[in-house]
Structures are given as structure tokens and as C-alpha cells.
Amino acid sequence: MINDLNQLLDNPDFLAQGWQALFPDKQSLNLEIGTGYGHFLAWLAPRHPDQAFIGLDIVSKVISRAQRRLDQAGADNALLAKLDAQLTLNELVAPSTLDHLYILFPDPWPKNIRRRSLREDTLPLFASRLKAGGKFLFVSDDPDYARDARELLDASPLFQATDFPAIEVRTKYEQKWLAQDKTITRLAYIRPTLPQYPDTGSWPSYPHNFKVQLPDWSAAKNVELFSRFVPALRSYADLTMKLHACYRASFSQTLRLKLILARQGSLAHHTWIELSDDGQLAPAAGNSVPFLQQREALLQAVADWLVEIQSL
Numbered sequence: 001m002i003n004d005l006n007q008l009l010d011n012p013d014f015l016a017q018g019w020q021a022l023f024p025d026k027q028s029l030n031l032e033i034g035t036g037y038g039h040f041l042a043w044l045a046p047r048h049p050d051q052a053f054i055g056l057d058i059v060s061k062v063i064s065r066a067q068r069r070l071d072q073a074g075a076d077n078a079l080l081a082k083l084d085a086q087l088t089l090n091e092l093v094a095p096s097t098l099d100h101l102y103i104l105f106p107d108p109w110p111k112n113i114r115r116r117s118l119r120e121d122t123l124p125l126f127a128s129r130l131k132a133g134g135k136f137l138f139v140s141d142d143p144d145y146a147r148d149a150r151e152l153l154d155a156s157p158l159f160q161a162t163d164f165p166a167i168e169v170r171t172k173y174e175q176k177w178l179a180q181d182k183t184i185t186r187l188a189y190i191r192p193t194l195p196q197y198p199d200t201g202s203w204p205s206y207p208h209n210f211k212v213q214l215p216d217w218s219a220a221k222n223v224e225l226f227s228r229f230v231p232a233l234r235s236y237a238d239l240t241m242k243l244h245a246c247y248r249a250s251f252s253q254t255l256r257l258k259l260i261l262a263r264q265g266s267l268a269h270h271t272w273i274e275l276s277d278d279g280q281l282a283p284a285a286g287n288s289v290p291f292l293q294q295r296e297a298l299l300q301a302v303a304d305w306l307v308e309i310q311s312l
């Protein structure tokens with residue numbers, strides 16, 4: 001079970017190979033968003049021992065219960081991860097690599113539909129992560145969410161409707177809603193071959209350790225930077241970054257800086273970076289920058305910013 005993002009981003013094998021590093025002999029990758037108590041994966045994964053399954057949820061207690069269910073089912077080709085769906089799809093799943101994407105009984109957020117996982121602006125993300133021919137399955141008991149989902153998917157050139165496969169298991173929420181005689185809507189779509197996305201993709205491979213050297217640096221510059229530091233916000237590409245705090249280590253001039261990063265529509269990510277007294281800037285031990293495609297350029301942008309602050 002993956003309990004936090006650092007477990008993945010501190011793993012050099014994951015950075016080099018993506019999920020393949022964790023499922024070395026599996027060819028197909030399938031992802032369930034909001035896996036809940038794990039009923040679906042505990043049923044599905046043992047039926048496809050040659051494939052890999054990832055289940056995402058954001059609630060620790062829920063995911064621990066799901067893990068027990070997977071263990072009892074012998075589903076050792078399924079891995080649960082306590083990770084946000086949008087961050088995972090954006091950063092940890094390479095384009096055109098999923099065979100299936102499943103969302104079963106997502107929270108409908110009736111008072112704030114912007115928080116739903118399936119929205120007009122998330123359809124391109126879902127489609128881009130599926131291989132051509134990959135399938136997206138969506139099931140909901142909520143009539144408004146089901147209607148909106150069907151309308152969006154039917155109107156989207158990124159998806160083509162197909163038959164819903166036979167699924168013999170009832171998830172926790174399905175059991176609950178069936179007991180209340182609710183109507184269940186089951187939608188299945190294929191991601192066709194599209195000019196904007198490759199048919200299949202692969203993990204781009206990222207280096208494990210990365211750092212940026214600040215020019216002409218010395219311990220005295222760390223002291224100045226520390227004395228001038230005030231929290232500040234900046235934009236970098238599609239991210240907002242905040243230098244939130246700066247601490248000095250007691251026995252050296254190394255600075256520890258708290259960096260908060262957020263992308264529109266995603267949860268903010270907090271991380272610590274360290275600036276050594278000879279000007280090397282790198283994520284602090286046990287910390288990560290999840291925006292994998294941008295993290296080196298992002299660290300360079302922070303380095304430039306620190307040089308500016310120091311020279312004020």
C-alpha cells in the first residue's frame with residue numbers, strides 16, 4: 001500500500017519506470033478512482049492475474065479496510081494508494097498508458113458540482129491517460145450526476161459509447177443504494193484513436209536526485225537571504241508557488257524553505273527544500289515535488305527567485 005506520495009517519489013525505480021517498477025511482469029495497467037472499501041478490485045484483480053490494478057482513495061481508514069479485503073481475496077496484482085485522483089492522473093500516470101479507468105459511485109457533490117471528479121475540464125485528462133481502445137467506466141446512483149456525465153461523455157469527441165461489461169460484484173455503495181431502490185446508471189466509453197494523443201505511451205523516466213546550483217554562492221548569502229525573507233507568492237507556468245517559511249539549521253547556514261505549490265483545480269502540495277551554504281538547492285530528505293515534468297525547471301525558478309531576494 002502506498003501511504004503517501006513520497007513513498008513513490010523517493011523510489012528511484014518508480015521514477016525511472018513508473019508503475020511498471022511495482023508490477024514488473026504485468027502488461028496492462030488499470031486504475032480505479034475512489035476505490036472505497038475495495039469490493040470492486042478484490043473481485044476484479046484475481047480474475048486478471050496478468051494485469052496490474054491501482055486503487056486510489058484519500059481516506060486512510062477506508063483504504064486500510066480495502067487493503068484487508070484485497071489481502072483476503074489474494075489480489076496481489078492490485079495496489080492501493082492514498083493519493084488524490086487528479087494529482088495521480090496528472091503527474092503519476094503517463095499519457096496513453098491505461099487500459100481501464102473506473103469510477104464507481106463517486107461523491108456527487110450536489111452543492112458544489114465543481115468538486116466532482118468527472119467534469120467537462122477533466123474529460124481531456126481522463127481520455128489522454130487511456131490508451132486508444134482503453135475503456136472508461138462510470139457508475140452512479142445520483143440522477144443529476146449520471147445525467148450530466150452521460151451528456152458530457154456523449155457530446156465529447158474524446159469518447160465513444162460502448163456496452164457496459166458484466167460486473168458481478170456489488171460495491172459497498174451499490175449495496176446501499178440498491179437497498180434504497182435507487183436507479184443505478186452504468187456508462188462505458190472507449191477512448192478512440194485521436195490525433196491529439198498517441199495510441200500508446202510509456203513512462204518518460206525521471207532522475208532520482210536533482211539539484212540546482214545558485215551562482216557565486218556562500219554561507220554569508222544564506223545569512224542575508226534568511227534576514228530578508230518574507231513569505232511571497234509567484235506564478236510559474238500553470239502553477240502558483242508560495243515561499244511560505246524559511247528556517248536556519250542550528251549548526252550550519254543551511255536554509256530550510258517551505259514551498260507550497262498548487263495547480264488550478266488540484267489540492268495544494270506542501271514540500272520542504274534545502275539550500276546548502278555552498279548554494280545547492282534540492283528537495284529536503286523525505287520531501288518531493290510531485291509536478292514531475294516541471295520539477296527541475298520549477299526548482300530553477302525558485303533558485304532565481306532566491307537570488308533576487310538575496311540581492312535586494
Ligand SMILES: C[S@@+](CC[C@H](N)C(=O)[O-])C[C@H]1O[C@@H](n2cnc3c(N)ncnc32)[C@H](O)[C@@H]1O
Nearest residue numbers: 034035036056057058084085104105171172173
Ligand atoms: C461514495 S464512495 C464510493 C466508494 C466505492 N467506489 C464504492 O462504490 O463503494 C467515494 C469514494 O471516493 C473517494 N474519493 C473522494 N475524492 C477522491 C479523490 N480526489 N481521489 C481519490 N478518491 C477520492 C472517497 O474517499 C470515497 O471512498
